[in-house]
Amino acid sequence: MTVSRLGRALSGPPRVIAFWIAFLTFEAACYVYGYLVIVIPCAMSRAYRERNHHRAWNRLIGAWGRSVSRINRTINGVTIEVEGAVPHGPCLVVANHQSTADIPVLFEVFREHNLKFVVKKQLLRGIPAVSHALREGGFGVVDFGAPHKTVRDLIAFAHSVGEWKGTPVIYPEGQRTLDGSIARFRETGIRLLVSETGLPVVPVVIDGLAAARTIWDFFTDLPGSRCRVRVLPAIPADEAAADAAQLPRRLEAIMTGELTRMRGAREAVAS
Numbered sequence: 001m002t003v004s005r006l007g008r009a010l011s012g013p014p015r016v017i018a019f020w021i022a023f024l025t026f027e028a029a030c031y032v033y034g035y036l037v038i039v040i041p042c043a044m045s046r047a048y049r050e051r052n053h054h055r056a057w058n059r060l061i062g063a064w065g066r067s068v069s070r071i072n073r074t075i076n077g078v079t080i081e082v083e084g085a086v087p088h089g090p091c092l093v094v095a096n097h098q099s100t101a102d103i104p105v106l107f108e109v110f111r112e113h114n115l116k117f118v119v120k121k122q123l124l125r126g127i128p129a130v131s132h133a134l135r136e137g138g139f140g141v142v143d144f145g146a147p148h149k150t151v152r153d154l155i156a157f158a159h160s161v162g163e164w165k166g167t168p169v170i171y172p173e174g175q176r177t178l179d180g181s182i183a184r185f186r187e188t189g190i191r192l193l194v195s196e197t198g199l200p201v202v203p204v205v206i207d208g209l210a211a212a213r214t215i216w217d218f219f220t221d222l223p224g225s226r227c228r229v230r231v232l233p234a235i236p237a238d239e240a241a242a243d244a245a246q247l248p249r250r251l252e253a254i255m256t257g258e259l260t261r262m263r264g265a266r267e268a269v270a271s
Contacts, residue, residue, distance in 0.1 A: 015223065019075045023068070030064050031129040039136060054164040057137040058114040064133070065107025065115065072101060076223045082109055084231030090167050091234060092199040094190060094251055096259065097171035098180045099209035101222060106169060106204070109229050114166035118142060118154070118189055120175075138164055142189065144174070154189060158196030168193060172248060180210025182256045187248040194244045201240045203232040203251055205258045207266075228262060 038056045042049035072078045078101070086109060093115070095106060107115055118140035124131050134141075140157035142150045161168055170193060172185040194201060206229050212222035232254065240247055 015075060019071065022071045022075060026064075026067055026071070027129040030060060031132060034060060034129070034132055034136065054138065057133070058164060058166065061116065061133055061137055062107060062111070062114065064129070065104045066111060069104035069108040072104065072222065076225075078222060078225050078227060080105060080108065080227045080229065082229045082231065084233075086110055086112070086231055087200070087202055087234050088112075090161065090165065090199055091202045092193055092197055092240075093167055093169040093202050093204055094255075095169060095171060095204040096182050096206055096255060097173055097176050098206055099176060099212045099217075099222075100214055101209045101212050101225075102206045102227070105206065105209070105227055105229060109204075109231070110167060114164060115169055116140070116157075116164070116166055118157070118168065118170040118193075120144070140168065140170075142174075147188075151188065151192065154192045155196055158193050161197050161199070168197065168199075172251070176213050177210065178213075180207065182252065182259055185248045185252040190248045190251065191244050194240045194247060198237050198241065200237045201235040201247070201251070203235075203255050203258075205230045205232065205255050205262065207259060207262050228266075230258060230262060232258060 038053065038060070042053050069080070073080065090113070093106070093110065095102070103117070116137065116139050119134055119142070121141055121143040124135050124141065133139075138157075138160055141153050143153075144150070157168070170189050172187075172190050173183040174186045175183075177183050193199075206227065208225055208227040209222070211217065212225065235247075243250065
């Protein structure tokens with residue numbers, strides 16, 4: 001993918017204004033669409049809900065992620081380089097988490113998949129269109145202050161994967177890292193999702209977006225960023241399930257080593 005003409009042409013306040021107009025307009029459209037096409041009809045008709053609830057949310061969530069990624073590429077001039085093969089069919093994606101911007105990146109990389117993330121409870125409020133989709137769209141929710149409830153909710157999320165024919169995504173670090181390095185993995189989420197979904201595990205390493213940790217950083221630090229995404233070979237479902245107890249540490253070592261190699265190669269090219 002290459003930097004668009006608009007992304008190169010705009011800078012400073014014009015870029016900020018263009019980004020906000022595009023982003024907020026699309027957020028508003030998604031919010032209205034969610035209520036008019038999904039929430040209200042599903043509440044009024046059980047038959048409509050059974051036929052359309054998951055399919056409609058999958059369509060809206062995927063459109064949101066890919067469109068936000070396009071906005072970032074077009075206006076902020078972000079480039080995305082993908083290495084490795086994206087698997088066909090549902091899988092469990094385990095990715096490192098550098099920035100808010102890497103969420104739409106995954107939607108673009110896994111564009112043929114129905115992605116739903118394991119998210120923090122705090123995100124269920126405060127971001128109108130996004131929070132609405134997280135509450136209604138069938139995402140997995142973790143509450144670090146209520147571990148027993150989190151386990152129950154993650155099991156329910158894992159069991160729902162077959163209903164929405166999708167690919168769950170988990171950030172096992174539990175939060176965005178300050179410097180883009182890979183933090184210690186939390187083990188419970190990976191173990192539960194591996195055991196309860198029966199899906200192959202696909203490790204994904206993302207680098208290049210650590211400077212833009214929040215949406216507010218998009219204006220100062222995201223423009224012109226080069227994001228590299230390395231999709232590593234899948235771990236077969238039976239192998240992952242048999243090794244579920246040790247899998248979090250194994251994935252952490254694999255992904256940490258891969259990020260080190262990616263950065264080393266980048267520094268070698270730069271020098």
